[in-house]
Amino acid sequence: MSALHKNNVTKLQSSYVSALEQKEKKAGKRRRIVMVRFTFLSVLLMALSAAFLYVLHSQSVNIEAKMRDQRKLEQRLESLEKQQKRLEEEIKKLHDDDYIAELARKKYFLSKQGEIIFTVPEK
Template sequence: MSVLQKNKVTKIRSSYVLEQERKEKRAMRRRRMAIIRFTLLSGILLAISSALLYTLISQSANIEAKIEEEQKLEQQLEKLKKEEQQLKEEIKKLNDDEYIAELARKNYFLSKEGEIIFSVPEE
């Protein structure tokens, strides 16, 4: 019933009504353009923030890897410093004739005059 009543009503075609319809169309177009602009800007901002977040996370992972590597290298450096100190002490000992004689007797079974070397089998 209401559909029949709507068909019977005619619109007034005055300049005021036409102007109001144009204003409504412009307002709808503006709203549509605003929605499109908002959607486009939101997409761009989302893409930029995603790229920045990805960069931040990857840099954070790289920094953590570098820190771990630095710690390992520091441990290795300490170990090498200890080894260097031991080698310096060994060099000092090797400049001593008594130490060299002791090493020769121990490693190469050399003996002093009148000294007898007994080799005992190791089990």
Template sequence: MSVLHKNKVTKIQSSYAFEHEKREKKASKRRKVVLLRFSLFAVMLMALSSVFLYALISQSSAIDAKLKAKERLEVKLQMLKKEEEKLNDEIKKLNDDEYIAELARKEYFFSKEGEIIFTTPED
């Protein structure tokens, strides 16, 4: 088995055999070129699809971040609207003299004549 076996068959030297061999070489060369083109096309397609996939993923994560920020800002907006309502009510109350007098008695311990204020611990 270690000895190489040589073919002892000689090729026919006719024009038909020569043309047939030439066509086979051409076909083989074409197959190689087609395979090379297909491989190149496949590599380019994979590269292009990976770029598109990367763009899609990055845009998706950016959209998710924007949606989360929007939700946080909407919650903050609702809180600010409630605070605005509260402050508008406070403004309306501060235009009332009776409310101002009650607030002064409560916060600054002012009393009416003859009124005694007792403070109790809040605990």
């Protein structure tokens, strides 16, 4: 029913009313500008946050991979150090004539004069 009635009220054309209308228009424009700025800044902040999180995630994945590689290399270093110690001991033993003679008997079945070698099969 209110749609059928026309508004018969006329606006006053005074300086106060025109100043108030201009003030309302400026306030509306300011609100729109503030909303546009807020929207732009929030989108920019979200984009920066996404980029930051992506970089953070990729760096953590790289760090984990490097740590795994480091553990593998440390294990390999440990085994190589053990092998080096064993080989150094072998070198020291090879300077001993008795050890060389014993080694020749075991590996190459060499014997002393009058000595007979029997090989026993391993289980």
